[in-house]
Amino acid sequence: MKTVRWLMALGVVIALTAPVRAADALDWSSLSTQEKQVLRSFEGRWDEMPIERRTRLQRGAARWAAMTPEERAATQARFQQWRSMSPAEREAVRNRYEQFRRLPPEDQQRLREQRRWFQNLPPEKRQELRERWKNMTPADRQAFREQLQNARPGTPPRTNRLPMRPRNQR
Secondary structure, three states: OHHHHHHHHHHHHHHHHHHHHHHHHOOHHHOOHHHHHHOHHHHHHHHHOOHHHHHHHHHHHHHHHHOOHHHHHHHHHHHHHHHHOOHHHHHHHHHHHHHHHHOOHHHHHHHHHHHHHHHOOOHHHHHHHHHHHHOOOHHHHHHHHHHHHHOOOOOOOOHHHOOOOOHHHO
């Protein structure tokens, strides 16, 4: 019985000190030199931040440190684009991302492949496809979406089936 009480007391002490140990594990002095350099703008308020925020920032700093210069430049460009969006645009992006995350893994993979295919097109061809998409009727867009969904994995969409007539000429 004495052992059980001792174990229970030990469990309580461990449970009560775990959050303190977790917070101490992410104090400013525990960060690497590279992490400190990336996070230097947070130094003055680091210890007052919630542990969850510090954890996210530390993970981001670690990802940043592992990036190539090209990846860093692309990330900075995306961040600037994000910052230039209105709150409504940001909310729309968040909603689309949540919709994507709810898709089955095979649909997510299919969309990633299609995006890669599109990104690998020459800029002129991408612009042409955007213009053609803009000029489609809702019915044409739906038919094209169905064509994409029925495409075999790894097969690029057949862009020659996109309507070429402007919407106002139908």
